[in-house]
Amino acid sequence: MKLLRYGAPGKEKPGGLDADGNLRDLSSHVPDIAGDVLLPDSLSHLKALDFAALPRVEGNVRLGPCVGGTGKFICIGLNYSDHAAETGATVPPEPIIFMKATSAIVGPNDTIEIPRDALKTDWEVELGVVIGKTAKYVSERDAMDHVAGYCVINDVSERAFQAEREGQWTKGKSADTFGPTGPWLVSADEIPDPQALRLWLEVNGHRYQNGSTATMVYGVRYLVAYLSRFMSLQPGDIISTGTPPGVGLGQKPPVYLKPGDVVTLGIEGLGNQRQDVVQG
Template sequence: MKLVRYGKAGAEKPGLVDADGKIRDLSEHVSDVAGAALAPAQLKKLAKLDPKSLPAVRGNPRLGPCVGGTGKFICIGLNYSDHAAETGATVPSEPIIFMKATSAIVGPNDDLLIPRDSKKTDWEVELGVVIGKKAKYVSEEDALDYVAGYCVLHDVSERAFQIEHQGQWTKGKSCDTFGPTGPWLVTKDEVKDPQNLKLWLNVNGKKMQDGTTATMVYGVKYLVSYLSRFMSLQPGDIISTGTPPGVGMGMKPQKFLKAGDVVELGIEGLGTQTQNVKADA
C-alpha cells in the first residue's frame, strides 16, 4: 500500500493511493497514518480493503508528511562510503546517530525555507524507515518485523550551523522545513529489498545526487537493531538512513541552496518531492 496524509497543515486526513494514482479517503477506518494504525495487524486490515470502495478525494490536495505523530526523528551520518569519501571523512566504525527536531517535518512539496543568517543550506536525499511497533533490543534477523514501511526524506542541512558552530549537528539539521517527508508511506511488503533502491536529487533541473542504497555502510536491518539497543523505537518514529554522494558541501567549489532554487528528489518506488526554496521571514 501507499499511505498518504492530505489536507491543510496540521489537519491532514489519512488516505491511500489506488492503482490509478488517485487518493482514497481512509477516515472511516483510521484516524491518522500514525501510532496504532502502523501496527502490523492494522496494516493487514487496511490492505484487505477494496480501494474502489473508499471515497475518492477530489482535486489535488496538499500532501502532508506521510506519517503523523512522530516522536523521534533519528538520523544516521556518513552512512554511504562514497559520501564519506567526498566530504573527506572516515567511514565510521559504528553508526553516527543524531536527532532532527520533529518540528522540521513538513510535506513533500511544501516550501523549503532558508533560515536567517544561513550561508550553507545543503541538500541530502535519504531513505526513510518508519517504525510500526515498539522495538527494544531486537535482533538484526527480526528487525524488519518492526518496520511499517519506507518513504522519501530530504535531510536538509545548514552546514555552517552544523559544523562551524560549537556543539552537535542537531542545530544544523533542525530548522523549520528541514525535514520534507513523503509523498507516501510505502508498506514494507511493496519494497522487495531496501538495500537495492535508486535515489536521486536535482537542483534547478541539474542532477546533483544519483546513488543507490546498495552503498550504505550500515543497512536497514542493522540500523533498527543497533538503535534499539540504546532507545526503544516507537510507532511513527522515523530513521533517516544517510545520503549518497553529490551534496553541495562536497563540491569544488562548494555549492549551496538559495532563494528561488527548485529541488526535486526521489527514490525508486517511493515517489518524488519538489520544493521551492524561499528565504524564511
C-alpha cells in the first residue's frame, strides 16, 4: 500500500495509489496520513479498501510530505562504512544520533533553497523509517512491529554550518527545505527486507550515489530498538537511516549544490524525488 499527501503546502489531503498507479483521494476515510492513522489497526482498515473505487484525483497535483504531523525527525550519521571512509571518519561503535528540525520537511519535488551564507550545500539519499506504533524500550525482536512503513528522504546538508560553525550537526541539517520526504509512505508489508534496497542520487543527470541498504552498519531493526532506549518513538516520527557513499563532500575535489542544479533520487520500491535548487 502506497499512501501519500497531496495539495498546497499546509493544506495537504490524504491519498493513495491504486494498483494502476492512479492517485485516489482518502479524505472520506481518514483526516490525514498522520498520528493514529499510522497505527496497525488503521493501516489494516485502509489496506482493506478498494482503492480503485475511491475518487480519482485528476491533473498535475503537488505531492506533499508523505507523513504529516511528524514530532521527531531523527537522523543517523555515518551509518554506511563506505560513506564514513569517503568523509575521513571512522565507523562509530554506537549509532550517531542527531535531530533535523521538522520545519525542514517538504514535499518530494519541492525546491531546495540554499541558505544565506551557505558555502557547501550537499545531498544525501536516505531510507526513511516511519513509526506506526509507540516504541519505548522495545527489543530487536519486536522492533519491526512498530514500523508503519518506509519512504525516500534527501537529507540535504550544509557542510560549512555542520562542521565549521561549532556545536552539533543540527544547524547544518535543519534549514527550510532540507528534508524532502516521499513521494509515498510504502507500508511495511510491501518491503519484506529493508536491508536489501537499492538507492541512488543524481545531480544534473550525473549519478553520484549508487548504493544499497545492505551496507548499512546498523540496520532498521537495531535502530528502532536502540533509539527506543533513549526516547519514546511516536506514530509519525521519522528515522532517516544514513547515506551511502557519493556525497558532494566525498568528491575529489568536493562538489556542492548551486542554484540551477536539478537533484533526482530514489529507492527501489519507494519511488523517486526531483528537486530544483534555488538561492534562499
